[in-house]
Amino acid sequence: MRLFRFIILTVVVLFLGCNNSGNKAPKENLYVIHAGSLTYPVHKIARAFEAEYPGVKVLTEAWGSKAGARRIIELENPADVFLSADYMVIENMLIPEHASMNIKFARNEMSIVYTEKSRYKDEINPDNWFEILLKPDVSIGRSNPDHDPCGVRTVFVCKLAEIFYNNQGLSDRLLEKDNHNIRPKETDLIALLESGHIDYIFLYRSVAVQHKLNYLVLPDELNLGNPALDEWYAQVSTNTLGAAPGETIKETGQSMVYGLTIPHKSKNKELAQKFIDFLLDTEKGIRILEDSGQPRVN
Numbered sequence: 001m002r003l004f005r006f007i008i009l010t011v012v013v014l015f016l017g018c019n020n021s022g023n024k025a026p027k028e029n030l031y032v033i034h035a036g037s038l039t040y041p042v043h044k045i046a047r048a049f050e051a052e053y054p055g056v057k058v059l060t061e062a063w064g065s066k067a068g069a070r071r072i073i074e075l076e077n078p079a080d081v082f083l084s085a086d087y088m089v090i091e092n093m094l095i096p097e098h099a100s101m102n103i104k105f106a107r108n109e110m111s112i113v114y115t116e117k118s119r120y121k122d123e124i125n126p127d128n129w130f131e132i133l134l135k136p137d138v139s140i141g142r143s144n145p146d147h148d149p150c151g152v153r154t155v156f157v158c159k160l161a162e163i164f165y166n167n168q169g170l171s172d173r174l175l176e177k178d179n180h181n182i183r184p185k186e187t188d189l190i191a192l193l194e195s196g197h198i199d200y201i202f203l204y205r206s207v208a209v210q211h212k213l214n215y216l217v218l219p220d221e222l223n224l225g226n227p228a229l230d231e232w233y234a235q236v237s238t239n240t241l242g243a244a245p246g247e248t249i250k251e252t253g254q255s256m257v258y259g260l261t262i263p264h265k266s267k268n269k270e271l272a273q274k275f276i277d278f279l280l281d282t283e284k285g286i287r288i289l290e291d292s293g294q295p296r297v298n
Helices: 002-023 036-052 065-074 087-094 129-133 149-164 170-175 186-194 205-210 227-233 269-280 285-291
Strands: 028-035 056-063 081-084 103-107 110-114 140-143 200-204 214-217 237-241 248-252 257-261
Touching: 028 036, 028 065, 028 269, 036 056, 036 186, 036 205, 036 269, 036 285, 056 065, 065 081, 065 087, 081 087, 081 269, 087 257, 103 269, 103 285, 110 149, 110 205, 129 170, 140 149, 140 186, 149 170, 149 200, 149 227, 149 237, 186 200, 186 205, 200 205, 205 214, 269 285
Parallel strands: 028 056, 028 081, 140 200
Antiparallel strands: 081 257, 103 257, 110 200, 110 214, 237 248
């Protein structure tokens, strides 16, 4: 009798367990493609969003913003939200065929980033940084302007420096140095910097803060962080690859503004909008961005 009761109880427990597991709805996936420089805050925002929406799993991909836009254009991989380090990437590459809105949400500035291993780290300052970077025994790195806005902005910094310091040919000397150290996106350079393979990199200030790296604050005339200087920044430009093969885009210097959109290919626009609303909430996503060293757009 006891054996019979044990068997019945075991069957009931197994049945209830299977029934309960069958009632668990699979998590709803939200696919976010974002700029490499947003990796740290986006991961924190994603976890906070998941805590508020327990049935959701946020899946993220980090790319140089231009490369991320091309993934949206060319590939069938899912993309519900796109966060770009430059709102003009959305304007130039996605609107109107692949997206319709473009929301500005954050700012940043360029800096020269280094470690305790970097040569001449105790000598570099806002007046001599280009002289240090041009020394034969110093190795520098930057990201690819055709893939990443940070690479474009590095070109602008160098061209503005030539004007600011009245140093003819300075831009070409900086941009022609150590081209073997060019990488697809700016965050790809951090491991090379921390290992001592590279002494200095052109990088966003927020990323330096997030990774606890040393950085040189550049003058406002060079760092692309001051909207009041947009007319000054607009003195310089560069041509980069566009959305289609063989197409080029002329990009002009301006202060740094991040943008976001919901691509037309999104399969879950309602959930994407909830994520954007969460990100733009001053007590939620914006607070995480600001705590990560990235100011909001005023």
